[in-house]
Amino acid sequence: MKSIFSKAGVVIASLVLPLASYALSPPSQADHDFQRRCILLRRTFRPDHTKVLVAEFLPKGTNWTNAPFVPPSCGFYGSGAIFQVDACRLRVNITTSSTSNVIAEIILPATWEKDGKRVITTGNGGLNGCIALNDLTYASALGFVAIGTNNGHDGFSGEAFLNRPEVIKDFAYRSLLVGTDIGKQAAKQLYEKSPGKTYYMGCSTGGRQGLKLAQDFPELFDGILAAAPANDFLDLIINGGQIYALVGNPGAAGYLTTEQWVKVHQLVLSECDRIDGVADGILEDPRKCRPRFETLLCDREAGQTWESHKCLTSVQIEALNQVFGPLYGVKGEFLYPRMNPGAEIEFDLGIRLFGGPNIIIDWVRYVVLNDTRWDFNSSWSLEFAETVRALDPFGISTWNPDLSHLRNAKHKLITYHGLADGFITSENSYLYYDYVSRSMGLPSRKLDDFYRFFTISGMGHCGGGDGAWYIGGAGQPGTAFPSGLPPSEHCGVLMDLVKWVEKGIAPERVRGTSIGREGEQIVRDHCKYPLKSTYVGSGNPNRPESWKCV
Known part of the structure; x- marks a missing residue:
């Protein structure tokens, strides 16, 4: 089995066989004038509050795996990133305040003018400041000027937030605004033409960033693609802390081992896989799945144990029922929906690979309390969660249901969510969509004019899984194109958004593909x-x- 992993908040993709990859042709020789103008940007590109760090020509076929200036903890984001078109790479430092700055990578493809003169900004994951280099090479292969920023800090940790509210502001939203602005200025100078349509694409935290743009800055982006969004951000990280305390902490009575999670996953499939009419390991609507975990309960009087009968204790069963049920606060208020049934393997893998409750530890230490000594194991409780909820810096919760400005601007929003997501439950995306519908008083047929939500069965967090998960979206391997099609011929969800914005052709379905466990190709149209x-x-x-x- 081939596995592609990321840090928390980006993607865990598991494939039995790799998808067919577009075979790169030998590097081509771009127009000499394009190369010259690119390199000259080192001296000639001087926007306010911006310093050019790198301006270099990168020929088609360049591998960006070991790109300079990438923090070691961000190495995954460049793994396998290969330029599929000749491009100009511009790296800049943008000063956002006296105590903060943003690093942006801007990729300007030689094919830009013939491919529509489009610009796209990409998002990030977790609390990190890692630029998604794979997304940049993917988007530039489709002809976009592609922009990515470090969110105002480098690496995965939230340490940079400590006593620095301006850095938090960059992380919440400002990095996207300044990066997009400088990227568009660079395009205008290099190509000597004004950019056309402006897009956004991101998953996880990047999905939250996309919704933040749709809610607060809809006039700036003609089309927004927000995947597996980490909105309702504060309750999301609280929920993550509570789940870890129940079943992820090796010291907890409800803790489950990897072997036990596999057993739970098998139970979920045995009870729910046939609900959609096909036993294929893919749940088309996990919301219908209500597994009875008591089926796995040990007979205490008979002396049964996991070692003897592969059963679970009463405490473990109760913990599972809490995890697969909604989270309520100490005052009885609803906080966050349940974990996705069917996502057990990815959830367990994520806990073990990515340090358990690191996100909430960093958020509390460096944003909520500004106290580096705060300890999760001794201090976490739902009572303490009220302290976390009380502080929403720069509206980072991203839970505003009023998209009227997006509607009035006639701009478009597509969200999608994997129904086997083990990091952010897809049930939150259903909740947000319905919240927008109720708050704006608009049924789906009217929301369809500007906001469409697609459910991707069998897809994990941003990508991977047992379903037809490859849809050409954020956080998915940029060099894996179904059927070996080159980027210009591939029609994924990003290009679906482009057709909607530029031609008025709104997507009714999103096509996904993958390679199944037996080597067969899976193709499915995911519904709106x-x-x-x-x-x-x-x-x-x-x-x-x-x-x-x-």
Whole structure:
């Protein structure tokens, strides 16, 4: 099995066989004038509050795995990133206040003018300041000027937030605004033409960033693609802390080992896999799944144990019921929806790979309390969570349901969420969509004019999983194109957004593909909420014609 991993908040992708990759042709020789003008940006590009750090020409085929200036903890984000077009790379330092700055990478492809003169800004994951280099090479291959920033700090840790509110402001939203502005200025200077449409693409924290733009700055982006969004951010990290305390902390009575999580996953599939009509390891609507974990309960009177009967204790069962149920606060108020049934393996893998509750530890230490000594194990409780909820710097919770400004601007928003996401439950995306609908008084047929939400069955966090997860979105391997198609011929969800913005052709479905456990290709058209993907009753379930949206 080939696995592609990221730090918390980006992607865990598991494939039995890799998707067909676009075979790169030998590097081509770009126009000499383009190369010259690119390199001259070192001296000639001088926007206010901005310093050029690098201006270099990168020919097609350049591997960005070992890109200079990338913090070691961000190495994954450049792994396998290969430029598929000749491009100009511009790295700049943008001063955002007397105590903060943003680093931006701007990739300007030689094909820009013939490919629509588009600009796209990309997002980040977790609390990190890692630029998604794979997303930059992917977008530039499709002809976009692609922009990524470090969110105002380097690496995965939130230490840079300590007593520095301006850095938090960059992380919350400002880095996207300044990066986009400088990127558009660079495009205008290099190509000597004004940019056309402006887009955004991000997953996880990047999805939250996309919703922040849709809520507060909709006039700046013609199209926004927000995947697995980490909105309702404060309750999300509180929920993560509570789940870890229940089942992820090796010292907790409800702690589950990897072997036990596998057993739980098998139970979920045995009880829920056939709800959609096909036993294929993919849940088309996990919201219908209500597993009875008591099925795994040890008979205490008979002396059963995990070692003897592969069963779980009463405390473990109670912990599971809490994890797979909504989280309520100490005053009985709803905080966050339950974990996705079917996402057990990814959840366990994420806990073990990425340090358990690191995000909430960093947030509390460096933002809430400004106290580096705060200890999760001795101090965490739902009572303490009220302290976390009380501080929402720069509206980072991103839970505003009023998208009227986006609607009035006639700009477009697409969100999507993997239904097997083990990091951020997809049920939160359903909640937000319905919250917008109620708050704006708009049924889905009217929301469809500017806001569409797609559910991606069998997809983990941003990518990976047992379903048809590859949809050409954020955080997905940039060099893996279904059927070996080159970027210009691939029509994924990003290009679906472009068609909606530029041609008025709104997507009704999002096509996904992957390679299954037996090496077979899986192709499925994922439905626009509130429609659901439903098996027609016959036919190969790995083919899109065997399903319909109802």
